[in-house]
Amino acid sequence: MQAMLKEASVLGSKILDFILPFRCPVSGELVDHRGGLSPEIWSALDFIPDSICQICGVPMPPAYENIEVFEDMKCEHCNDNPPAYDMARARLKYSDTSRKLILKFKHGDQLHLVHSLTPFLTQAAIPFLTKCDLVLPVPLHPLRLLKRKYNQAAILAHAFAAQHKIAYAPDMLVRTKHTKPQTGNKINRKSNVKNAFSVNPNNKITLNGLNVILIDDVFTTGSTANACAKVLKEAGAHKIFVLSVTRVHHE
Numbered sequence: 584m585q586a587m588l589k590e591a592s593v594l595g596s597k598i599l600d601f602i603l604p605f606r607c608p609v610s611g612e613l614v615d616h617r618g619g620l621s622p623e624i625w626s627a628l629d630f631i632p633d634s635i636c637q638i639c640g641v642p643m644p645p646a647y648e649n650i651e652v653f654e655d656m657k658c659e660h661c662n663d664n665p666p667a668y669d670m671a672r673a674r675l676k677y678s679d680t681s682r683k684l685i686l687k688f689k690h691g692d693q694l695h696l697v698h699s700l701t702p703f704l705t706q707a708a709i710p711f712l713t714k715c716d717l718v719l720p721v722p723l724h725p726l727r728l729l730k731r732k733y734n735q736a737a738i739l740a741h742a743f744a745a746q747h748k749i750a751y752a753p754d755m756l757v758r759t760k761h762t763k764p765q766t767g768n769k770i771n772r773k774s775n776v777k778n779a780f781s782v783n784p785n786n787k788i789t790l791n792g793l794n795v796i797l798i799d800d801v802f803t804t805g806s807t808a809n810a811c812a813k814v815l816k817e818a819g820a821h822k823i824f825v826l827s828v829t830r831v832h833h834e
């Protein structure tokens with residue numbers, strides 16, 4: 584009887600696969616694998632080029648694109664005020680289409696979108712993927728977590744860490760200040776996140792000498808990443824690589 588029930592449930596899930604085929608989370612069109620994006624949505628995505636600041640990852644002006652080696656490319660901001668993190672990378676520019684993906688994931692309870700977004704993280708992580716010991720999400724303040732029910736950065740970080748078999752420490756960083764939603768210019772954002780993060784004193788993992796990947800869904804001005812990297816380095820972390828799906832490009 585139990586074997587029959589098991590068979591029935593296997594058959595049931597096969598039927599579900601058959602009657603619920605995979606759909607693009609943005610256009611709703613049929614796609615051939617879970618998390619797949621339809622060709623129309625895929626072609627509307629705006630990918631970040633190779634020609635970027637090697638620290639913060641901001642696309643550099645076209646005038647720089649003739650340089651074949653990008654190793655020493657540094658934007659003015661990183662040159663004048665080097666951030667606490669070592670490298671920040673994202674795969675997509677924050678455009679209409681990538682914004683739709685992120686907003687559905689963040690506010691639309693469409694957590695299955697993690698399957699669409701994780702491959703972008705993997706592509707963006709190529710420069711440091713083999714050098715890392717630990718994956719952490721940018722934390723939400725507990726009050727915001729209560730309101731939103733989940734931390735989208737933690738869902739991404741968990742999936743990314745599992746896929747690449749890197750240790751994952753969701754509670755390593757804590758958000759101690761309930762900051763306003765990130766709007767406004769760089770200076771406002773910087774003061775907004777000042778002293779907003781700390782390393783969880785109850786955490787069992789010692790950060791000494793570890794290379795850390797810090798994951799967020801969107802990289803905006805880098806103020807949040809910088810504030811997190813600062814406390815992680817103070818706690819002994821060696822290198823901090825910031826990884827995001829999309830990056831806002833300030834002109």
Ligand SMILES: [Zn+2]
Pocket residue numbers: 636637638639640641657658659660661662
């Ligand atoms: Zn830069």
